[in-house]
Amino acid sequence: MDDTGYSEDELIPVSALQHTMYCHRQVALIHVEQLWADNRYTAEGQVLHQRVDLEHHESRKGHRTEYAMAIRSLRLGLIGKADVVEFEETRDGSLGLVRPVEFKRGKTKPSDIDRVQLCAQAFCLEEMLGIKIGAGQFYYLQEHRRSTVDFDEELWRHTIETIETTRQIVTSDSTPPAVYESAKCDRCSLYQICMPRAVNRGGKRVDRYVNAQVRALLKEVDE
Numbered sequence: 001m002d003d004t005g006y007s008e009d010e011l012i013p014v015s016a017l018q019h020t021m022y023c024h025r026q027v028a029l030i031h032v033e034q035l036w037a038d039n040r041y042t043a044e045g046q047v048l049h050q051r052v053d054l055e056h057h058e059s060r061k062g063h064r065t066e067y068a069m070a071i072r073s074l075r076l077g078l079i080g081k082a083d084v085v086e087f088e089e090t091r092d093g094s095l096g097l098v099r100p101v102e103f104k105r106g107k108t109k110p111s112d113i114d115r116v117q118l119c120a121q122a123f124c125l126e127e128m129l130g131i132k133i134g135a136g137q138f139y140y141l142q143e144h145r146r147s148t149v150d151f152d153e154e155l156w157r158h159t160i161e162t163i164e165t166t167r168q169i170v171t172s173d174s175t176p177p178a179v180y181e182s183a184k185c186d187r188c189s190l191y192q193i194c195m196p197r198a199v200n201r202g203g204k205r206v207d208r209y210v211n212a213q214v215r216a217l218l219k220e221v222d223e
């Protein structure tokens with residue numbers, strides 16, 4: 001990073017922020033060790049995103065909608081795609097309201113896990129367009145309606161902290177040990193790779209052993 005921000009090859013995906021908030025080990029397995037597995041929850045999310053992931057746009061008078069819009073912030077070192085970005089023109093034809101909209105399976109979550117992702121998208125758009133964005137929206141499949149999220153100071157702060165934590169983890173080149181918690185681990189698509197119960201029983205040495213075994217298996221598959 002220099003005075004102007006991060007370089008292209010230092011950018012981290014906006015999607016990694018959610019992994020960090022879910023579990024520090026998960027973000028390291030995915031973004032440091034390059035491991036991934038799908039389960040029902042991730043598969044459902046992918047099916048939903050296939051519907052909005054085709055890059056295109058729609059326009060009508062004074063209103064434009066971009067789908068799967070590429071976004072980035074060199075200042076914060078982020079890169080990603082926004083499901084939907086809506087642009088409205090003012091009466092004199094200049095850029096007015098800009099609103100990121102994310103499509104999600106499930107329903108509104110009590111934690112900031114989705115809101116941080118949306119706020120990070122807004123940071124990227126603000127830098128790209130030179131504007132301020134006050135709010136974004138979610139469309140949760142189970143709720144069948146849009147909900148609005150205001151980007152207030154508390155959410156900005158939480159988002160910046162999550163970006164910093166994510167960068168520390170993905171640039172540290174080490175994977176935090178597993179801490180088994182049924183509420184998150186039993187829903188985690190990386191459960192079989194992570195093996196949090198085995199790691200807990202045996203400590204870090206088992207952790208390293210399991211990771212080495214997984215890497216060896218993946219190498220065999222590649223060859």
Ligand code: SF4
Binds near residue numbers: 184185191
């Ligand atoms: S199984 Fe648990 S500890 Fe392992 S990556 Fe998933 S959430 Fe984290």
